[in-house]
Amino acid sequence: MQLVVYILSYPLLWLISRLPFKILYVISDGxxxxxxxxxxxxxxxxxxxxxxxxxxxSEEERLLIEKEFYKHFCDMFLEMIKTLGITTEQIKKRYVFTNVEVFQKLENSGKSVMIMMPHYASWEWVFSLNTLISSKAYAIYQPIQNKYFDKLVRDIRSKYGTTLIKTSESRKIIADSKKASELITVGIISDQSPMLNRARHWAKFMGILVPIHVGAEEICKSTGMVPVYLKVKKTGRGYYEATFKVLTENPNEIPDYEISEAFMNETEKAILEAPEYYFWTHKRWKHKDKAPKALQNF
Structure with a gap:
């Protein structure tokens, strides 16, 4: 059945990916x-x-954010499909890295980088960074249940040379790269809510105490990778600016969990600046009432 669904869907996806952006956004409106x-x-x-x-x-203000979010949600879904047919020239015009020299400086000094991103604005076109850097690129992701669509997503996101790796295999692959003295870049989306039984740290996010992911920080501390926050700003329909912010060049000198909290703080700033571009469909605060008693008055 999975193969049948894929075979029936792929021609339509391919056709959409070849459409001009003007028509693409008409479809998005629909x-x-x-x-x-x-x-x-x-x-x-x-x-x-x-x-x-x-x-x-007010309820009216939140309703406006809600509607704008759904419009952006649909745009990004169509933009992901468009990646199949987008040209390098188009994507460089539409997804601009404002300070790539910051990233290149880290590469030139022999440092591997962990790019930490939230579910904000757009992360599908960040893979075009491979056209500007020299290190080997990986992206940590969660596989899709339909193995055929999973392969399609991997193909889309690998268009510029990024290798997608499962969360379960990421630490070993990164550790092996370190042993081989390989210069790498790893992208990870770190704003999801971790499973409650795996929660190792709680912090306030948007004023609410929740468990936060600390895996990216732990990898940086164990390997010396430099954690870099990628702030993405939507400047127009189908246009984005991405800016790198180094959280620290010496992760082992930073107290535990401060890197993870700094990432969440940067994400919070982006949300407050333009809340309609955060992915509100995630149940990010589902564990808000389950904090350890010792932290409940934090």
Whole structure:
């Protein structure tokens, strides 16, 4: 059945990827009308998240953020498909790295880099960074259940040479690269909510105490990789600016969990600047009432 669904879907996806951007966004508008108005995909989750995070905003203000988020959500889904047919010239024009020299300086000094990103604005086109750097690039991801669509996503994200690796195999691959003195770049999205039984640190995110992922920080401390936050700003429909911010060049000199908290703080700043571009469909605050008693008054 998985193969049948893939075979039926792929021609349409391929056709969409070859369409001009103007037509692509007309389709996106139609998908928005269907997803938001007819289906109401995860609308309850989005509304609960916005009410939790922005209690000071009026219902009308939160509704505006909600609608703008869904429009962006649909745009990004179509942009991911467009990656199949986008040219290098197009993507360089639409996804601009504002200070790539910061990244290149780290490479030139022989330092591997951990790029930490949230589910904000766009991460699908960050893979074009491979056209500007020399290190071997990896991206940590969670596989899709349908193995055929999983391969398609890996092919899309590998277009510029990035190798996708599962979370379960990431630490070994990174450790092996360190042993081989290989210069690497690893991208990871770190703002999800960890499983409660794996939560090792709690911190406030958008004013709410939640467990946060610390895996990227732990890898940096064990390998000497430099943690770099990637701030992505949406400047127009289908246009983004990505800016690197080095969190520290010496991760082992930083107290435990401060790197992870710094990442979450940068993510919070981006959300407050333009909340409509954060992915509110995630149940990011689902463990907010399960903090250890010792931290509940934190």
């Amino acid at each position: 998908v928005y009308a269907l997803l938001y108005n007819a289906i109401g995909y995860r609308k309850k989750v989005v509304r609960n998240n916005l009410a939790l995070v922005f209690p000071e905003k």
